Amino acid sequence: MTAAETPRTFDHEHCGCCGRQLPASEVVELGTTPGVFICVGCALWAARRAGPVAALRQLRFTPLGALARRLTGSRATPGTAQAAVPILPSADLDRTAAFYTAAGFSETERHDGYLLLHNSGVELHFTHESTPTPGQCFVHVADAVKLCKQLRERGTAGAGEVAEQDYGLHEFVLTDPDGNRIRFGSPTS
Incomplete structure (x- = not known):
């Protein structure tokens, strides 16, 4: 069965980079290419390849960074504070x-x-x-x-x-x- 023939479930998306099928909560849609999704692992890989550590710092303030924070935060004990912002x-x-x-x-x-x-x-x-x-x-x-x-x-x-x-x-x-x-x-x- 080819990728085009693979039945699609609405709670999962394919990463446009690695091809893995992941829950929709673990991928983010690329803003300039609707319908194309990328997982956090591939986004971090791409950021490392694209430039120095500054690229990773900037990633924190993008939808992918928000996704990464949400995913890593989900492993924390419920109610545990992650940060405070005045x-x-x-x-x-x-x-x-x-x-x-x-x-x-x-x-x-x-x-x-x-x-x-x-x-x-x-x-x-x-x-x-x-x-x-x-x-x-x-x-x-x-x-x-x-x-x-x-x-x-x-x-x-x-x-x-x-x-x-x-x-x-x-x-x-x-x-x-x-x-x-x-x-x-x-x-x-």
């Missing part, structure tokens, strides 16, 4: 994007009244509010002292002084134009 207020999303881009973040998505920024594994979300009440969050980094120095060298406004805390962290606060306070910290040793 949603901070912004009176001007363009100004917020410019501020955090200068601080080393990348704008990855924008929707009506909503902005998503990333830096390595850190994700910040902003929602438009005409009169924002400032929020705050904590971001773990490898070296807070080095990061603060880099921000100051870039001329990023709002970067406070690094302080060694009695609980074993170097910390500093970055205050954005809306008054949001992002506290960065790393172990002292």
Whole structure:
């Protein structure tokens, strides 16, 4: 029986790369070629072949990345938290994007009244509010002292002084134009 003659079940799709028939929840349809699906394994293989690790990082923010997160998350114990993402207020999303881009973040998505920024594994979300009440969050980094120095060298406004805390962290606060306070910290040793 050829692939064209193979009976198709609606809860399964064939990967257009490896040809395996998989549950529909384990493949994603390619946006530019409707009816063609690819599995996570083939998507990761293609990303590795296409370029450096940066390609894999970008994959996280695509439908394939969402699929991979959903699949790996499905193995976790139900109710187990995977991550927390702060949603901070912004009176001007363009100004917020410019501020955090200068601080080393990348704008990855924008929707009506909503902005998503990333830096390595850190994700910040902003929602438009005409009169924002400032929020705050904590971001773990490898070296807070080095990061603060880099921000100051870039001329990023709002970067406070690094302080060694009695609980074993170097910390500093970055205050954005809306008054949001992002506290960065790393172990002292």
